[in-house]
Amino acid sequence: RTVYVNGDYLPEDQAKVSVFDRGFVMADGVYEVTSVLGGKLIDFGGHLARLKRSLEALQMRNPLSDDDYLAAHRRLVAENGVTDGMVYLQVTRGNPGDRDFAFPPEDTVPTVVMFTQNKPGLADNPAAKTGWKVITTEDLRWARRDIKTVQLLFPSLAKMEAKSKGADDAWLVEEGKVTEGTSNNAYIVKGGTIITRELSSDILHGITRAAVLRFAREAQMKVEERSFTVAEAQEADEAFITSASAFVMPVVSIDGAAIGDGTVGPVARRLREIYLEESVKAGV
Ligand code: PLP
Structure with missing residues (x-):
C-alpha cells in the first residue's frame, strides 16, 4: 500500500513521522474519514469543510489547499486500487523540539498523513439487513x-464494552440523554418523525447526518433536532445511526430492549437507500 506523508507517496513500511510529533505524544491532531464507493469519494466537500473547522478550533495551520487534499485522495485511491473502502486523513501539530504543553513556534509545519483501507462490498454490508444491537x-x-480530534480512547473503551456484552456499538449518555454513538450520530423514529440530537459542542457534527437530514426533508419526512432519553429510544418505532463508514445503519435493540418489532424499520431502510444513491451520484 502507498501512504501519503507530508507530500511524499511512500510504501507503508517506509513512511515515518517523528516520535516527538504532538499527534503521537499528546493526541494533538484532527482527522477525517471519507468513504470510497465505486472509486468515488463520498461527501468529500463536507469532510474537507469540517477538517478546516477542526483545525481552526485548535489554532492549527491548514498546510494544504483543497485541491491538494483532493489530488492526494484521488492519487491514493488510484494507486491502491480502491473501489470500495475509505481514505483516512490526519493532520497533527508536529513538533520540532522538546515535549511541552505550550504549542511549538508558529512556523512549525503540521504533519499530514493519508492512507487508504480497502473494504470490498462496503455498501452491501450484510449488517444493514439485520441491524445493530447497542x-x-x-x-x-x-x-x-x-x-474531530484523534483523542479516541474513551470511544474505543466504550466500543470494547459493547463488544464484551455481545453488542455492536455503544450509545453514549449524558444527563440521561443520548449524545451519540462511539463513532456515529444517533437517531430514533417515532410516529414517522425522525429525531436526532441538535448540533452543539456535545456531539460531532456528522457529515452523513447533514446529508441524511437534507434527504429526509426533501422526501417530506418530518425531522426534529432535539435530545432524547434512553427510555424514549427504547419505546421508539425505529432507531438508527449514521456515519461516513456505516452510512445509515439500523439499530434493532438498545440495552437488550427490542426497538419496534426488533427488525430493520422502513424509515432507516429508505434513508439508507436514498443516501447511498444520492451520495454516490454526487461523489467526486
Ligand atoms: N460522531 C462521532 C463521535 C464520530 O466519530 C463520527 C464519525 O467518525 C460521527 C459522529 C459521524 O460523522 P460522519 O457522518 O461525518 O462520519
Whole structure:
C-alpha cells in the first residue's frame, strides 16, 4: 500500500513521522474519514469543510489547499486500487523540539498523513439487513466533541464494552440523554418523525447526518433536532445511526430492549437507500 506523508507517496513500511510529533505524544491532531464507493469519494466537500473547522478550533495551520487534499485522495485511491473502502486523513501539530504543553513556534509545519483501507462490498454490508444491537454507557469524553480530534480512547473503551456484552456499538449518555454513538450520530423514529440530537459542542457534527437530514426533508419526512432519553429510544418505532463508514445503519435493540418489532424499520431502510444513491451520484 502507498501512504501519503507530508507530500511524499511512500510504501507503508517506509513512511515515518517523528516520535516527538504532538499527534503521537499528546493526541494533538484532527482527522477525517471519507468513504470510497465505486472509486468515488463520498461527501468529500463536507469532510474537507469540517477538517478546516477542526483545525481552526485548535489554532492549527491548514498546510494544504483543497485541491491538494483532493489530488492526494484521488492519487491514493488510484494507486491502491480502491473501489470500495475509505481514505483516512490526519493532520497533527508536529513538533520540532522538546515535549511541552505550550504549542511549538508558529512556523512549525503540521504533519499530514493519508492512507487508504480497502473494504470490498462496503455498501452491501450484510449488517444493514439485520441491524445493530447497542448498549448505553455514560459519556465521559471531553466537552468539545464537535472537534474531530484523534483523542479516541474513551470511544474505543466504550466500543470494547459493547463488544464484551455481545453488542455492536455503544450509545453514549449524558444527563440521561443520548449524545451519540462511539463513532456515529444517533437517531430514533417515532410516529414517522425522525429525531436526532441538535448540533452543539456535545456531539460531532456528522457529515452523513447533514446529508441524511437534507434527504429526509426533501422526501417530506418530518425531522426534529432535539435530545432524547434512553427510555424514549427504547419505546421508539425505529432507531438508527449514521456515519461516513456505516452510512445509515439500523439499530434493532438498545440495552437488550427490542426497538419496534426488533427488525430493520422502513424509515432507516429508505434513508439508507436514498443516501447511498444520492451520495454516490454526487461523489467526486
Ligand atoms: N460522531 C462521532 C463521535 C464520530 O466519530 C463520527 C464519525 O467518525 C460521527 C459522529 C459521524 O460523522 P460522519 O457522518 O461525518 O462520519
